[in-house]
Amino acid sequence: MTSPAAPGSWRAPFDGDLGDDLQLALRLADAADAVAMARFDAADLDVQLKADASHVTEADLATERAIRGILSAERPADGVFGEEYGSSGDSARQWIIDPIDGTANYLKGIPMWTTLIALVVDGVPRVGVASQPAIGRRWWAASGHGAWTNAPGGQARRLAVSAVDRLDQASVSFQSVAQWDGVGRSGDLLRLTRAVWRDRGYGDAWPYMLLAEGRLEFVAEFGVKEYDIAALVPIIHEAGGRFTDIDGADDLAARSSLATNGVLHDRFLSLLNTAPDEGESR
Structure with a gap:
């Protein structure tokens, strides 16, 4: 095998x-x-x-x-x-x-x-x-x-991600609060939700497709396997977005995912990987 x-x-x-x-x-x-x-x-x-x-x-x-x-x-x-x-x-x-x-x-x-x-x-x-x-x-x-x-x-319709270029205008989706808390990153999730316009937990594959359609700017998960994300990567890329793990690497086996409209990808990475302030939980 x-x-x-x-x-x-x-x-x-x-x-x-x-x-x-x-x-x-x-x-x-x-x-x-x-x-x-x-x-x-x-x-x-x-x-x-x-x-x-x-x-x-x-x-x-x-x-x-x-x-x-x-x-x-x-x-x-x-x-x-x-x-x-x-x-x-x-x-x-x-x-x-x-x-x-x-x-x-x-x-x-x-x-x-x-x-x-x-x-x-x-x-x-x-x-x-x-x-x-x-x-x-x-x-x-x-x-x-x-x-x-x-x-x-x-009829078939071609997909394109959004052109939103400000965090405070971005709409984001995540799997669940429990998922982020389970990897010790509930503080990062809270920081994210405070920085963006709108946050929702749509769950599973659908939010990635909403991102490819230009309806969201960010989707992230933890605990994902190769079969959870491999099919999503080319759809996001061909729609003009970017897909990495939560640390910015191209790795199907990383057990995390971060998909964005591309324009905001580096800013989301920076936001999620910034050390917490004193007294703030990760």
């Missing part, structure tokens, strides 16, 4: 054409949507606890199997890393899958959950699809192909 590919520079240019891979990723999302929606809000949904005390449903497992089945047939030489079935293959090209990001929402019948599909090449996320079939939304991107979403009328 191999681990996810080592990180490369997320802003490095790519001289290949990822069009076929993007089309495959979209077909993978179609298949995943069909499987996941078939059991969404089912009264008899099977739910189990994993070793880490997180939930897994029969739909998580079936959705990942459906994606892996197609990849096995169409990209047999590529590696695969998924939340539920781990890592297989040894290749510079690796598909990273979260079959249902937001399982807690899924099992409660709340429609804000997402299938995340990424292609990472030499450690750099190059293709990303985020699909939310319960609300009829999807976002996708590939390096050099732009970032897109399905507009209400059905």
